Amino acid sequence: MSQKVLDALKASHASAIERTESEHGDEIAWVKRDQLLAVATWLRDDPAMAFDSPVFCTAIDRLDWRPLGVPPSQHFKDENLRFEVCYQLRSSRHRYRVRLKVTVPEHDPRCPSLASLWPAFDWQERETFDMYGIRFEGHPDLRRIFLYEEFVGYPLRKDYPKEKRQPLVRRDDLPIASKTPTSERTEIAAGDSGDEETP
Amino acid sequence: MTTAPRDVESLKQLVLGRKDVQDLTDTEQELPPDLMTVNMGPSHPAMHGTVRIVLTVDGERIVKGDVQPGYLHRCFEKESEYATYTQVFPYTDRLNYVSPMINNCGWAMAVEKLMGLTARIPRRAEYIRTIVSEMSRVTDHLTCIGASAMELGAFTAFLYFLKSREWLYELLEKVSGARLTHSYVRVGGVVKDLPDGFDKDLTHTLDSIEKVMVEVEGMLNNNKIFHDRMAGVGAMTKEQALATGCVGPIARACGVDYDVRKDYPYSVYPEVEFDVPVATTGDCYDRYLVRVEEIKQSIRILRQCLKQIPDGPTMVDDPRVALPPKRDTYNTIESMIRHFKHIVDGIKVPAGEAYTFVEGGNGELGFYVVADGTGRPYKAYVRSPSFVHLSTANQLIHNHLIADVVPIFGMINMIGGECDK
Secondary structure, eight states: OOHHHHHHHHHHOTTTEEEEEEETTEEEEEEOGGGHHHHHHHHHHOTTTOOOEEEEEEEEEOTTOOOTTSOGGGSSOOGGGSEEEEEEEEOTTTOOEEEEEEEEOSSOOEEEOOTTTOTTHHHHHHHHHHHHOOEEETOSOOOOSSSOTTOOSOTTSTTSOTTOOOOOOOOTTSOHHHHOSSHHHHHHHHHHHHHHHOO | OOOOHHHHHHHHHHHHSSOOGGGSOHHHHSOOSSOEEEEEOSSOTTSSSOOEEEEEEETTEEEEEEEEOOTTOOOHHHHHHTSOTTTHHHHHHTTSTTSHHHHHHHHHHHHHHHHTOGGGSOHHHHHHHHHHHHHHHHHHHHHHHHHHHHHTTOHHHHHHHHHHHHHHHHHHHHHHSOSSOOOOEETTEESSOOOTTHHHHHHHHHHHHHHHHHHHHHHHTTOHHHHHHHTTSSOOOHHHHHHTTOOHHHHHHTTOOOOHHHHSOOTTGGGSOOOOOOOSSOSHHHHHHHHHHHHHHHHHHHHHHHHHOOOSOSBOSOTTTSOOOHHHHHHOHHHHHHHHHHHHTOOOOOSEEEEEEEEETTEEEEEEEEEOSSSSEEEEEEEOHHHHHHTTHHHHTTTSBHHHHHHHHHHHTOOHHHHHO
16 A cells, blocks of 8 residues: 555665565565664655654564464564554645564664654653663653553563562652653652661 | 721732732732642643643733643553463453454454455444444543533533443443453454343433433533634644644644544444534534534444344454363363464464554554564554643643643543553
């Protein structure tokens, strides 16, 4: 449907695009991590593309990727390819849709943030960080969004056991004061620690 | 007997729990000049759903709002990874629990897209899906408008709308067996045909709902209080709506002419005639008007569907997704094994990934599914419109009064189950 976008991407950013593919009518472009921001900016600002509306952002953990009917050579082996961050974009003018994918290695889960280009990715990236532990660089306020700050681990990673339970226990090692935007939590945190010291 | 003025004052203080306003000195009567932080929610009577807002207020004016969702997080995605494709349907029911049928359809379409079945779904099944989806859209909008009106004091509108919503729920209960969590749609079709006399019942219900609509519109449209609380509150421009990913009634109230049913037609929507209402100002009042008009358009679609619905099977004739008939399951070993494998191992979906989206009650509801060839999804992501819409709330409530939070949240129509996944 949007093959034109993939062709244009390959023509204008040949060095940034690793490969492109179309699957079930969805167009996917694999972008190099350090050039994601440039490619995304171009997609938004170029009048022939005009991707003005973001759709979603999520990640895939390939740790257990052993699909049936696929030779073992294509199963998950390389931990440099463990995570894939997906950005789905929509162009309301041209009715294009494209999915940008970035591979993120296990030992260095960082990805450039697109929240500065499309404000919708602000919360979506926070959700991806919350669930997969991908650190979005340049994100204005990267906090957990669904879970509490005391939560340990990232639940949608394949190595997080489904049955694991984590009761909410207060942890003093968290830098709550510096992260929360409101003064209220700071005061509570300060007051609590003060109370503990007195006895 | 000593009734000195001081005692009266202390008695007053005892009763009031504070000093009487008249007894305060001038400096004491002034409001503190510094900003105040107030918690609204997570369980607040004027907001449907559980969401917490940390408000920094200057008097009554909101200087900064920090909306914190997540109080209803039930790990939809993690649970889905351990469930068979059919077992995910009950989970989708609990996403947007005001219009579960649309979620059912969205999930079924995502799996069908991965299996290449989209074009093979029987006509009757497609029509039934459209009918139940549009009924769900009506219930969604009725709930949204009714609840918002109630929060602004119009209790009658709420009761009238909930009454008509109940008529639709009763019909959906006849169709699926459950009032709220239907799990009616299956991969490849729907679980069973419509009950006898359904078209007569639905026509009667639609007529009744139209009458209720006239009544409630008469109560609300030109109601001074309702209009003053809604008009000009929480406005958003078209560009903002696009950049923040807003879709559905909220975006259409800002002038974004985008409806998945028209722009990326699916199911039988190309065969029915309907209009997409678009407003201009993008404030809460326009969101209300767009929703009212969408109810009328859904009723129009339903009437056409009832006329056009063909006879035929309601399940695709494909052994990969269709269960064998009950009679065979109990009488032949092959069918019994097939039934067992189908239930225990699940539908085998070939490896691949696809993003499918439908027009939900709140806008583009998408399912991004990654399959690995087994009977369980490798990843099941839901693009929930409520979550995207709620992320705009921080900007929308900025510089408004605390009382304006109520209509803004009402018209964002945040559904906790869908937003928090």
